Amino acid sequence: ATGPIQTRDNHVAFEVQDTSDLAEVERLLAAHGVPYRSNIQEGTGCKQIFFRDPDGHHVEVAVYPPPVFLDE
Numbered sequence: 200a201t202g203p204i205q206t207r208d209n210h211v212a213f214e215v216q217d218t219s220d221l222a223e224v225e226r227l228l229a230a231h232g233v234p235y236r237s238n239i240q241e242g243t244g245c246k247q248i249f250f251r252d253p254d255g256h257h258v259e260v261a262v263y264p265p266p267v268f269l270d271e
Contacts, residue, residue, distance in 0.1 A: 204236040204249050210257035217262060224248055224260045 215221055225248055228235045235250040247261040 204234065204251060204257065208257050210249070210259050212259040212261060214263055215260055218246060221246055221248060221260060221262050 215224065225235065225237070228248070228250055233250050235248050238247045238249065239245070240247070243264050245261055245263055247259055249257060249259050252258050
């Protein structure tokens with residue numbers, strides 16, 4: 200697939216532990232010339248990077264906020 204990188208299209212997502220891991224993903228994508236899109240979700244602060252794999256599938260790598268449990 201070609202065209203802009205979409206954050207809402209079907210995609211596979213991988214969680215990394217912290218922002219330094221996310222920075223390393225971003226560094227590697229840039230070093231290899233892979234176009235990507237960075238995003239921070241409003242409200243949750245979730246930091247995400249989206250890119251396409253060699254077959255054109257959307258991929259997300261993100262640091263997700265800790266879960267909130269309603270009984271706490």
